[in-house]
Amino acid sequence: MIKSMTGFASLTQDDEAATITVTIRSVNHRFLDLQLRLPSSLAPLESRLRARVQQRVARGRVEVAVSLQQRRAATLDVELNEAFLQALDDAVGQFGDHPVGQEFGRMLSEINMGTAVYSTPITANGTMIIMTHNELFAIQEGAQRK
Secondary structure, eight states, X not given: OOOOOOEEEEXXXXXXXXXXXXXXXXXXXXXXXXXXXXXXXXXXXXXXXXXXXXXXXXXXXXXXXXEEEESSOOOOOOOOOHHHHHHHHHHHHHHHHXXXXXXXXXXXXXXOOSSOBOSOOEEETTEEEEEBSSOEEEEETTXXXX
16 A cells, blocks of 8 residues: 655644644655744744654655744743842942942043044053044043143
8 A cells, every 4th residue: 555645734723822833744755854843932842843753754854834823922920039139239339348349430531522432432552442423532541632
């Protein structure tokens, strides 16, 4: 008896949370060529789905496509860890009392460039480089404006 490896099936399941559609297509092929197309939210299930298909199909070009449309957004329960928040607040307070922390927020100098700065200032070899719309500034410690 000859059995064909060509086939098509599609199933859709609806409930109040989502609609999921699974479509399977297969054609004759010498070896098993399995293609899975899953939404990223179902990616963790890919290896289990692949193993399940391989248990039942020995050969053929098989495409399994899964589509998922969620009707409502997943809810996220967030709980505030007050002990961690207090420890973080204490650490920030200690940082401000430390000599490094005292220097951290201190303004060293202010320069009016006359226009907006269009790039992130970078430093190289003790020089800070800043680009505005029409000028390039190279600033070194102790330099005087001309």
